[in-house]
Amino acid sequence: MAKKVLKFGGTSVGTIERILHVAKIIKKEHDSGTQVIAIVSAMSGKTNELLKQSKSISANFNKRELDVLLSSGEQVTSALLAGALIEFGVNSKSWLNWQIPILTEGEHSNSRIININIKEINKFLSEKGVVIIPGFQGISKTGDVTTIGRGGSDATAVAVAKIFDTDTCEIYTDVDGVFSTDPKKIPVAKKIDKISYEEMLELSSLGAKVMQSSAVQTAMMYNIPLEVKSTFTDREGTKIFDQENLDYTKSVTGVAYSKDDAKITLMGVQDKPGVAANIFEPLSKNQINVDMVIQNISSDQKITDITFTIKRDDLIKTIEILKNNKDIKYESMSNNNKVSKISIVGAGMVSTPGITYKMFRSLAEEKINILAISTSEIKLSVIIHEDDTLKAIKKLHTAFDLD
């Protein structure tokens, strides 16, 4: 008997009508004999509404209580969906974080799932019950409510798929699947039928908002077949597989972009061992994630410039640390938060020569200045001025035959 995890995002359960529609999708799977565990997000807008309320009380709202607050959103969806299924004659039950329980570790608002008790749920599944689980949350060893970061319902879905050893994990969302680039910006963007975990990981961590990247990472680690598909159409979605099972005809699979980066340049930094460590250690200690780092080749003067990018939200904090830390020595600092990161991603890139050159030339043809470059085996990212974002995506999408 097939066993599936179906995960429904915020827009998929954004209204009562949509919850009823989702109940019909689940009923169809259930009626065909599949054992279904559904993971649900909060109704769209709900988490932001709750966050806003907490922020109007304190800019630094207590993290334990924030988790109690935010977890209520998925609880509401779970109860409504279970109630809708029962109304349709399907035996169904919501299982809250503490009822299962879903055990997590790590700090509040950023926990990781470490265990899920399967006994009661497996019993219910074997009695033809449909299980509804609120995503994004769990409890800690001390019995506190925890959440696992924004978009964390994907992580719950993948963890549940792994622990219950389901055949597949289907991510229902408001788009038809994973696209070669953002279809809202570039109408010629094409839906990708099959993609590797690695590519999906790069696309989602580089700005494609279809799936949370740490969830893709977990799926890759445990080889859990994913499928991203639309709640609102019957069209085939995007299947996310092990790379070996994919046949690559194109070197580049997609173009991603994100506008949440900022660039900092430290000029006149001494070019000697340990200097870079002095700069990045205090940032790391303050949970600031440094993405790209570029260091120019030093001339005889033994001083150099270091450029790096960070999340835009961390800019003010980063500047403060750099200014106040006596171990960090430099002549001057500049920063730019009007930048965007454009990335091309493709598992076939590594075996296709000239990709880098083609990307740089394409951008040059559009007179787009490259501020920083970062590469991996399956992606190539550049930082450019924010104003050039759309022009760059369009150009690259065409240049790599994705239209």
Next chain:
Amino acid sequence: MAKKVLKFGGTSVGTIERILHVAKIIKKEHDSGTQVIAIVSAMSGKTNELLKQSKSISANFNKRELDVLLSSGEQVTSALLAGALIEFGVNSKSWLNWQIPILTEGEHSNSRIININIKEINKFLSEKGVVIIPGFQGISKTGDVTTIGRGGSDATAVAVAKIFDTDTCEIYTDVDGVFSTDPKKIPVAKKIDKISYEEMLELSSLGAKVMQSSAVQTAMMYNIPLEVKSTFTDREGTKIFDQENLDYTKSVTGVAYSKDDAKITLMGVQDKPGVAANIFEPLSKNQINVDMVIQNISSDQKITDITFTIKRDDLIKTIEILKNNKDIKYESMSNNNKVSKISIVGAGMVSTPGITYKMFRSLAEEKINILAISTSEIKLSVIIHEDDTLKAIKKLHTAFDLD
């Protein structure tokens, strides 16, 4: 060291500003050295919003899931209030139904609290922590979320006051206290400074919406001093005491009314033993609560009329049962849902002669027709036409020197 339960109703926590205000009230108590356990309702309107969502899925929404749904409301308030207190520098923590736990028994949406674990909470109180508990909910022995009926936060407050043996239980609300009648309808209504449990019980079960009646009953049973007071003013509220400690100068304490009754008359019922039982047994089995019953004295014909009142919401169901049950024999049936119940309440009534006569004469002077009468030691209720409600309250309020 004083230990208090402070309970805040839905309007008291209806906005973020009000939650901040409530946090200030609690901080003041806490700073003065009192150990505080605060019980909170859902933000005003929230429970109705969730109920409406469930009803748009099913008129008969699954009760287990309804409890999961509704309990989220108080969870949100608890987290926001705990966060606000922490922002004000007070050590505070929300404790959800399952974290304490609050054990209940009985059916979903209408459970009773049977036990509350005190160990962890007492430890936290002794460490100068303010405890926030969501009202209205608990868990069952099987680990399901349960709720304890509308207005159930009062019941939680009284149960917590009892089990933690607190000095007092203060019910913060949007009015200054308990009034001699509804101050929104009758401007001359006066705040009652002191009232007995029995009178409060009658007033609240007869339509005064200040406190849930089963909570008053529990307080009476365990002699827990209550105080109903305003969240928005510093005025003294109404103290609810043991009757023996009260000094009665007035025979009648208040006039209450409710508009949620309906009247049914069965004409031509056989006047023989067992007939009344045949009528009321199936109603009771269907959870329909019969309030007043009047049976006319039978003449020689051995047939009689029976009139009784029920909750207006139960009218259609009641008529159906009476029509379809073959054991219930009568010639014709009439019903009226345009009625209201007016009650005068006072612990001094029993020792004051002429109260009944005075009430009937006052209503007669206003040409108000009495459709049914019911009496107890401390209250006298009549059913009248709904249109006469205001006229009747005004007249009785004046007649019994309450203006």
